[in-house]
Amino acid sequence: MAALxxxxxxxxxxxxxxxxxxxxxxxxxxxxAAATTVLVALAAVVTRSRLLGTxxxxxxxxxxxxxxxxxxxxxxPAQVVAAGVLLLAVLGALEHAEAxxxxxTVLRATPVRRHGPAVLAVGASCLVAATAAQDVVPSVGLVxxxxxxxxxxxxxxxxxxxxxxxxxxxxxxxGRVPQRPER
Amino acid sequence: MTDRPEPAxxxxxxAATTRLRRLALVAALSVVGAVMTAHGELLALAAIPLVLLxxxxxxxxxxxxEVAVRLDPMRCVEGDELLLELxxxxxxxxxxxAQLVVPDHTAMTRVGRAAAGSGTTATWLLAPQxxxxxxxxxxRLQVVAAGGLYAAPxxxxxxxVIVFPAAAALARAVAPRELAAPxxxxxxxxxxxxxxxxxxxxxxxxxxxxxxxxxxxxxxxxLFVRQYSAERAFDLVLVLDTSADAGEIGGSSLDLTVRAATxxxxxxxxxxxxxxxxxxxxxxxxxxxxxxxxxxxxxxxAVMTVRPDESERDAGAVRFGLADLPRxxxxxxxxxxxxxxxxxxxPLDAVRLLLDRGFAPLVVDVLTxxxxxxxxxxxxxxxxxxxxxxxxxxxxxxxxxxxxxxxxRASRGGPVVPWDGEGDLTGALLHVMRSQxxxxxx
Numbered sequence: 164m165a166a167l168x169x170x171x172x173x174x175x176x177x178x179x180x181x182x183x184x185x186x187x188x189x190x191x192x193x194x195x196a197a198a199t200t201v202l203v204a205l206a207a208v209v210t211r212s213r214l215l216g217t218x219x220x221x222x223x224x225x226x227x228x229x230x231x232x233x234x235x236x237x238x239x240p241a242q243v244v245a246a247g248v249l250l251l252a253v254l255g256a257l258e259h260a261e262a263x264x265x266x267x268t269v270l271r272a273t274p275v276r277r278h279g280p281a282v283l284a285v286g287a288s289c290l291v292a293a294t295a296a297q298d299v300v301p302s303v304g305l306v307x308x309x310x311x312x313x314x315x316x317x318x319x320x321x322x323x324x325x326x327x328x329x330x331x332x333x334x335x336x337x338g339r340v341p342q343r344p345e346r
Numbered sequence: 347m348t349d350r351p352e353p354a355x356x357x358x359x360x361a362a363t364t365r366l367r368r369l370a371l372v373a374a375l376s377v378v379g380a381v382m383t384a385h386g387e388l389l390a391l392a393a394i395p396l397v398l399l400x401x402x403x404x405x406x407x408x409x410x411x412e413v414a415v416r417l418d419p420m421r422c423v424e425g426d427e428l429l430l431e432l433x434x435x436x437x438x439x440x441x442x443x444a445q446l447v448v449p450d451h452t453a454m455t456r457v458g459r460a461a462a463g464s465g466t467t468a469t470w471l472l473a474p475q476x477x478x479x480x481x482x483x484x485x486r487l488q489v490v491a492a493g494g495l496y497a498a499p500x501x502x503x504x505x506x507v508i509v510f511p512a513a514a515a516l517a518r519a520v521a522p523r524e525l526a527a528p529x530x531x532x533x534x535x536x537x538x539x540x541x542x543x544x545x546x547x548x549x550x551x552x553x554x555x556x557x558x559x560x561x562x563x564x565x566x567x568x569l570f571v572r573q574y575s576a577e578r579a580f581d582l583v584l585v586l587d588t589s590a591d592a593g594e595i596g597g598s599s600l601d602l603t604v605r606a607a608t609x610x611x612x613x614x615x616x617x618x619x620x621x622x623x624x625x626x627x628x629x630x631x632x633x634x635x636x637x638x639x640x641x642x643x644x645x646x647x648a649v650m651t652v653r654p655d656e657s658e659r660d661a662g663a664v665r666f667g668l669a670d671l672p673r674x675x676x677x678x679x680x681x682x683x684x685x686x687x688x689x690x691x692x693p694l695d696a697v698r699l700l701l702d703r704g705f706a707p708l709v710v711d712v713l714t715x716x717x718x719x720x721x722x723x724x725x726x727x728x729x730x731x732x733x734x735x736x737x738x739x740x741x742x743x744x745x746x747x748x749x750x751x752x753x754x755r756a757s758r759g760g761p762v763v764p765w766d767g768e769g770d771l772t773g774a775l776l777h778v779m780r781s782q783x784x785x786x787x788x
Binding site: 216269281296 | 368372376443
């Protein structure tokens, strides 16, 4: 029963994300994307395929982006943040729906450690949405600052998940570059 | 409870999970969408996965886990409960999942877990339902860290437990009247120094005064003394036919064979009798009759090996039979009990051989089921209703063959006692022991 519940929760979360992001007057591309997303979500929870699950998540995110891009004037920052939170819910529900029933959890981190980063991420999302909603005069400095922030965030994220820690250039070359023999 | 083993340090090798890839995908899609459509507010969608990815760097992953597994007890009887405890300690872990692999016909119940800081103790109750050497494990752990972005699998070997067959219940150890071995607990026909009253006889010089039966002496006007039965030991040889294992697992012919053997051995060894064991059909093995708790342990260990392992199955049929058994294995006046499913001629040959050697064996038939017929697909099933199927004919032939085997055995003067694992064998044993006079041994 628990597995069925998680499957239903995944589909409901996908539908809710699409519904939250959709503008008041639905356009055909958004409607098509939303319907496709829900269908893919249904296929994912029925087959419990990880590939279809990933496709569901990508399709949901793409539908939110499409809806916001096509009707930017009616999209409110709160809608984007809510869609982001619901995307997290979709991610969690899909993981539970895809998990097998054989293993049981014997150790779990404290609730603060488990949910703290997610709360922090939602806070950061709110901050970004609020900043984007400000009426500011575009300037070169502002654009540069935005670019630097975005590139910095991407760099930090990718560095955090490298396979090996970045070492000094000389250290990384040692052993691979032939050394001159000492006299 | 055994001593707690020292926790072992297990290195953890982490790999990225689906969650990490999915978060990266959503972040990349959102950033590309925001840049392409020039809508800054769409970066709010990217902020959530980016922060989650940045908050859990790979460098903070734990490198080792402290794990200890213990299973208690390591030997049990079918249906007994074993306690498996897992101590795991992984500082910085997000979650640890455990999956225990148990053999077939082993019931498993998760009792609970007691968390203490970054460690926990999880407990399972296992109840093996079938005898044999059972391998418990491996215990597969999945250490999830960095908010679920990385996972490391750990496989732990647990133990091999020895599950002894449950002994069949026998009411009491009955024995024949003619017993040869001295120093036992069974009253025999011979007069001796036991406690069971055997009769009275006239007083002779040298008799003990306390043996005088005063009431009889007063009645007959002369001195009479009481006599007592001598207490002798009894030799029981269990002959097990292990050539086939037919029937449902848990109640198959081999299961019933080992349970009957264990039950008989337990009952008679408790009465300080001597018990021996012979297995035929598969590899010919024997255990010389002996007494004492150590012999019970030997018998239990021996019946554990009656199920042929893979190498023995691959080796094919063994050409040694009961005729190759050393004569010392079957001492004079031993009672022989053949436990067999009576599926072919080999048990009859064995009984014939025992009769030729002068024994009057009791045959216990442990086959409780008939061969199951394959259920045909529905068009064939319809055809089968119209005319008698060859499967039915085969089953009837099989039944007739078994009846012929039982009849042939009965015609030689020995009963075949069917036993389904529940009944009491005392009556059958008593009947055979008291009614048959052993022939002259050759």
